[in-house]
Amino acid sequence: MTMADEQATGAARRVTGRWVAAFAMAWLGIWMAQLGPIQLLLPAQIDEQLHPDHWIESVVAFGIVSGIAGLCSIVAYPLTGALSDRTRSRFGRRRPWIASGAVVFAIGLIVLGLQTDIIGIGIWWCVAIIGFCILGAAITATISDQVPVDQRGFVSGWISAPQAVGAILGIGLVLLLAADRFIGYSALAVLLLILVLPFLRLPDPLPPTSVVAPLSAKGLLESLWISPRKHPDFGWTMLSRVFVNFGNAFSTSLLFYFLLFGLGDKNAETDLLLVTIVYTVFVVLASLVLGRASDRSGRRKPFVVAAAASQAVAALLLAIWPSLPMGFVAAALIGLGYGCFMSVDQALATQVLPDPASHGKDLGIMNIAQAVPQAIAPLAGAFVVASVGGFAGLYVLSAVCAIAGALVVLNVKGVN
Incomplete structure (x- = not known):
């Protein structure tokens, strides 16, 4: 373990099962509250207002709203992370x-x-995403604050495993409450607060020194730029994350439309749920098993490369042999790859942070590489489907992005 790693671990003691359970519960609430709207509520709400003649019009509108929210996350993630780095309170x-x-x-x-027009929908989704970023930046920083390096792959798995489960539970809850959109959103909001509460009851130790560098607007803006020349491992890790997340988002964000329009599946809604369940099972297994395996081996890069390759193979299978059975095979491979990537890459990211005193800000910047691809992929994917190569072109692009992510991470030198 390097000196930087030792500084980054916070307390040297391993986190307890109680800590991990509260961490996982919090992320389950977070993902339900984010993915329930993205997967079902928000597209349906936008579609209801637009009454489009073609599905691509709805996807474009959804992509624009998501893209604007993605721009908000570019600011909110590092800004609130930097502020939490400097917070000293009882x-x-x-x-x-x-x-x-x-x-x-x-x-x-x-x-x-409660919104009934597209502008209101856009504004309040941005507010929700800003809250998501504030919460996500702070809770992710607790990994670097409190979790030893040799536990970070396992603990990070409890970010990605709840993500997959949260998608299923969020969709299921929304379907149960489909008669009233407001109740659906409100139920997700209440569950978010309930599930985050146990983590708030755990200790939140302050750093050894109480000295806090002065925060100015100029200093904050300058700190948001982390030079890839001075900190190449951070830069390569972030670029790899951008590529792999684009690959995953291109494969998954338009899956419903692929089933409905690409395959002509008359049972697209039911089959989407079944495909998502297969995806979820493999995400959970890969997150927890391979995250722990990475901890035990002390290696990160081989797992990240294998995870990206698994997603690339799945995308190519869909491009070459588009069918419902292949959709299930691809869902398993994408879930296996993304679950492994989310847990191991998050652990890797905590080991390439430039400054032990700025974990929240630096991880906030790193999280942009996940949020932005997920936000703009529906719009970019709709453009590819409509203008370039149909769904086959979309999945080839997904594979190219995943392979690029695997190649880029090989440039990281400070982590095996």
Whole structure:
């Protein structure tokens, strides 16, 4: 373990099962509150307002709203991460931001459920995403604050495993409450607050020194730029994350439309749920098993490369042999790859941070590489399908992005 790793671990003691359970519960609430709207509520709400003549019009509108929210995340992630780095309160350093982020997120969702025009939908989805970023930046930083390096792959798996489960539970809850969109949004907001609460009851130790560097607008803006020349491992890790997340988003964000229009599947809604369940099972298994395997081996890059390759193979299978059975095979491979990537790459990211005193800000910047691809992929994917190569072209592009991510991460030198 390097000196930087030792500084980054926070407390040297391993985190307990109680800590991991509360961490996982919090992320389950976060992912339900984000993915429930993205997968079902938000597209349906936009479609209801537009009444489009063609599905691509709805996807484009959804992509624009998501893209604007993605721009908000570019600012919110590092800004609130930097502020939490400098927070010294009797409630801790990260806890005030976790709590306030959860409240902003919940309020954004509840008010979003009342909107009846596209502008209002866009504004309040941005508010919800800002809350998501505040909460996500602070709770992710607790990994670097409190989790030893040899536990980070396993703990990071409890970010990605709840993501997959949260997608299923969020969709299921929304379907149960489909008669009233407002109730659906409100239920997700309430569950978010309930599931985050146990983590807020855990200790949030302050760093050894209480000295905090002055924060100015100029200094903050300058700190948001992390030079890839001075910190090449951080730059390569972030670029790899951008590529792999684009690959995953291109494969998954238009899956419903692929089933309905690409395959002419008359049972697209039911089959989407079944495909998603297969994806979820493999994400959960890969996140927890391969994250722990990475910890035990002390290696990160081979797992990241294999994860990206698994997603590339799945995308190429869909491009070459598009069918429902192949959809299930691809879902398993994508889930296997993305689950492994999410847990191991998050652990890798915590080991390439430039400054032990700025974990929240630096991880906030790193998280942009996940948020932005997920936000703009539906719009970019719709353009590819409509203008370039249909769904086959979309999946070839997905494979290219995943392979690029695998090649880029090989340039990281400070982590095996």
